[in-house]
Amino acid sequence: MKITIVGAGISGLSLAFALLEKNPALDVTVLEAQNRAGGKVMTDRTDGFMSEAGVNGFLDNKPSTFKLAERLDLPPLRSDDNSRKRFIYVDGKLRLIPLTPPAFFMSGLLSLPGRLRLIGEYFSPRDVHEDESLESFAVRRVGREFFEKLLDPMASGVYAGDPSKLSIRSCFAKVYELERDYGGLIKGFMAMSRDRKKTGQKTEAGPGGVLHSFPDGMSGLINALGKYLGNRVMTGKEVSGVDMKGNIYTVYCKDGSSFGSDRLVIASPAGETANMLSDLSKNIASVLREIPYPPLTVVSLGFDNKKVSGMDLNGFGFLVPGREGRKVLGTLYDSSIFPGRAPEGHVLLRSMVGGARHPRLALMEDEQLFSTVLSELSDIMGLKAEPVFAKTFRWEKAIPQYVIGHHERLRRLDQGVAKHPGLYLTGNAYRGVSLNDCIANSFLLADRIAPDGG
Secondary structure (H helix, E strand, O other): OEEEEEOOOHHHHHHHHHHHHHOOOOEEEEEOOOOOOOOOOOEEEEOOEEEEOOOOOEEOOOOHHHHHHHHOOOOOEEOOHHHHOEEEEEOOEEEEOOOOHHHHHOOOOOOHHHHHHHHHHHHOOOOOOOOOEHHHHHHHHHOHHHHHHHHHHHHHHHHOOOOOOEEHHHHOHHHHHHHHHHOOHHHHHHHHHHHHHHHOOOOOOOOOOOEEEOOOOOHHHHHHHHHHHHHHEEOOOOEEEEEEEOOEEEEEEOOOOEEEEOEEEEOOOHHHHHHHHOOOOHHHHHHHOOOOOOOEEEEEEEEEHHHHOOOOOOOOEEEOOHHHOOOOOEEEOHHHHOOOOOOOOEEEEEEEEEOOOOHHHHOOOHHHHHHHHHHHHHHHHOOOOOOOEEEEEEEOOOOOOOEOOHHHHHHHHHHHHHOOOOEEEOOOOOOOOOHHHHHHHHHHHHHHHOOOOO
8 A cells, every 4th residue: 555644744754653553564655845854843952952943742641642652762751840830920920820629729819709600610500502612611611710810821822822712622622521421510520530539540620641752852753753764754845736546646746746645644734735635625625724823933042040040930831811911822941841951050931922812923023022022021020131042933824723613624624535535634733733632643543544554
């Protein structure tokens, strides 16, 4: 069987790995438009600072990335225990997010009416919608204050998205299912808590799982996959179109080359995939173009540790609710999360700017971005030092947005793709934006493409 995969991001690379692990004799080719593989997984090393341009790591609450790393003989790197401390900027000050429900309830993050409203969620009737926005769902179930202070910044942290447009069903399926399956969030949380106690697991209100990376940063995973796949990965191959004759798909590249295969997998961003498939299926292309990608810029700043010695950087970082009106979505204390992120005697902070609600901010010139972020860090953290290192990483089309009705778009996509046997779509535009999701989906797809090993 001959298989062409378009897109050498983590989805395309892990799919190629999964297929070859099933059957090393499969003829697999991976085409990538850029001059490097990895997509939004890219680790930059400049002046002794190690900055993640995109994906920062992966949680151990899903096994997919761990299993892939093990098969590649690549040891994961666990984040520092202190990085479990996460902060949120609320009412003009940084506040620690408690990790247990009792501690959270007594923390003062919510006003008394806000806490009473949260308790009242237990008595709210089940009212499952076909789909609705995160904002609509959260305000309906737990009240506006809880939404604005905690769920809104979570949406920014994961999706850089607008919670008034993000689909609760597609973005936060487990939360949606709590109401659907148990009648409410507290009822569902209590039921799961009872189950966890039976197995001795600890119940936490904060993000589940511990963050991991690799000693050489997230690019270590890409490099290991590249070494395994060898010359099957071809960079600089920008696809201009696709056609199908008989049972053979042919991919045409702008450099004049073409590739025929029995199976074709497109693992590129939705808009690029739409352009490739516009001649093959206008319906598929039309649905793909409905998936938006806002711009996002990552700003990495390094400081002399002596200049920030009075600051508490012993944690993961902070997120900023939209109600605070700030110009950063959040900042990670990278050198406190993983070792080796900054030279001896220095710290590295990484801030996110832009996203669905403030796309223009992501497109500012570098000097304006640096000035803006430094001003924000001064107001939020009290940071007054000048950086000794500064670098930006721009993503004009960053994280796909699962806006309201995303599940219906997937249904229409599945119907369209089913009319073209041997064609598959994969990547973070469809069923999960995280690295764990992409890798898990790749292994599932490999089983579909070559169920008996090919």
